[in-house]
Amino acid sequence: MFQMSLITASIHPMNLPWLNIDESPSTQKKLFDFLLRNNKxxxxxxxxxxxxxxxxxxxxxxxxxxxxxxxxxxxxxxLGNLSGNFWPEDSTCLQWLDQQSPGSVS
Structure with missing residues (x-):
């Protein structure tokens, strides 16, 4: 049987685990258990x-x-969340792109 996992979790940059983890044994065990389940x-x-x-x-x-x-x-x-994108959108190239022939820019 074909199985596929789709990882699409949204995360704000300030919620990255390594920025918010404390060094207590219980927190380290929770993170280890999560990673172990994910790997399985x-x-x-x-x-x-x-x-x-x-x-x-x-x-x-x-x-x-x-x-x-x-x-x-x-x-x-x-709705304004930075989900999946750490950088603000840069639309300065859109005018130039609009002037190019269809399919000419990849």
Whole structure:
């Protein structure tokens, strides 16, 4: 049977685990248990879809052969949250792009 995990969790940059973890044994155990469960799920899937691209994170995708980059997708419709996007949108290139022939810019 074909199985696939889709990792699309939204996270604000200030909620990254390594910025908010304390060093207590109970917190470290919770994080370890979470990572262990996550790894077991990945082992049972055929692919893990990732909101990134091979060009952005080649080393990461080399470490996780089941990861399939399908992005990056912008999270512009999430009511002002910075979900999935750490940088503000830069629209300064849109006028130039609009002046190019269809399909000529990749």
């Amino acid at each position: 799920v990945v082992e049972k899937t055929d692919w893990v879809l990732s909101n990134s691209s091979l060009e952005l994170e080649p080393q990461g995708f080399n470490l996780v052969p089941k990861a399939l980059p399908i992005g990056p997708f912008l999270a512009t419709n999430r």
